[in-house]
Amino acid sequence: MEHEMGPQFQSELKKLQSKFMDMGITVSDQIYRSTKAFADHDKEAAQAVVLADHQINEHETDLEKQALYMMALQQPVATSFREVISVLKASSDLERIGDHAVGIARETIYIKGNPRIDRIEKMIANLTDAIRKMLEDSLNAYFKEDAEAAKQIAKTDEEIDRQFVAIRKAVTSKENEDAQHAAAKASYLMVARFLERIGDHIVNISEWTVYSKTGRIIELSDDQKRMEDHLPEQ
Template sequence: MHEIFYDELRKLNVRFMEMGINVSEQIYRSTKAFIEHDKELANKVVSDDQEINGGEIQLENQALKLIALQQPVASDFRTIVSVLKASSDLERIGDHAVSIAKETILVKGNPRVPQIEEKISAMTADIRKMLEQVLDAYVKADEKSARNIAQEDKKIDEQYKVCRDLIVKEMQHETKTAVATSSYLLVAGLLERIGDHIVNLSEWIVYSKNGHLVELNDKQ
């Protein structure tokens, strides 16, 4: 019976990792589409979101079935709960990637501001690195790494503030880029929120490891 349970738990973790990899790719493609004005790629991001949403539903069903049929001990129960909660954060990250892709479609053909787009591109690279690191920490159940990764979100917050200030300055002095700057502000905000979700993922790793619900990057 234990062998069956741990085999199913392994499958659950594999499904979670597959979802995480897909979401990371969505972030890359959505921001690439936005920066490169690639409407076709943006549409692909939007259509592929159904696969991520379907993956989350399958993962939830699999996790709930595992709890109901196997009645896991406390440590294994925490692992399953953390997967459930973390998959919800991944799904929200995927939703944000779709929103970025939709902005590509909206802004296509309007005057742009390369300096701001460079800031958004750099912010994206750091966020993807954080997500890849947190997925690796999840696989290794590495609480120390999870805590360190969460602190990287402070850098994302600073990048957002710099980007926001540039956007506001552009808005005040240039009217022809109004459509683009409005989208820049939205995209930068979405990236900042993705960073917050990555912090949540780190917190679920800590919970899975020791059962403690913690705030790893209190912004108040």
């Protein structure tokens, strides 16, 4: 039984969703700047990403507070209920993505000055491109409440996982065994893992877009199984 919430609620909901989009844009920007800093070996740019992270945490706390306030006082129903819940849940995923941006920035600071492996850095750059597109698409799907687009985005996570496994293989392969690259290899593994994790959180955001639109709670990824398939048994 669907019924409309009043104009005051609608106006607050609009503000809440617009704040969520602002947070999405901030997170997207942090990912852009942290991956660029990593590719450019730019320690100063990486430090700026670390320093900006508190903004994202404040965004999340702010969204949580407002969403809980609306839930508690206005008790929205049907679509309105789902829209507030989606913000409440998906904001945690955005916050985690922001943490991973900081993780990538930290690696940039950590390995500055160490010898690098160009071939693996190219692989990471490709994974980075895929993740940035995926995040942008998922925010668009959320904004347009496009459940079908959200489902499609979740499917691209399979390609992300494949790229992660390929980077891992390259890092541990015999051809890069020389000791001078130990620090770089550890960082490549960490950065690839951060990017792969960002993919998982984007899938979660897509799941909340589907819930908001349709009311159905679905599991869009079968991540663990898939990763297992890619790993050789030794």
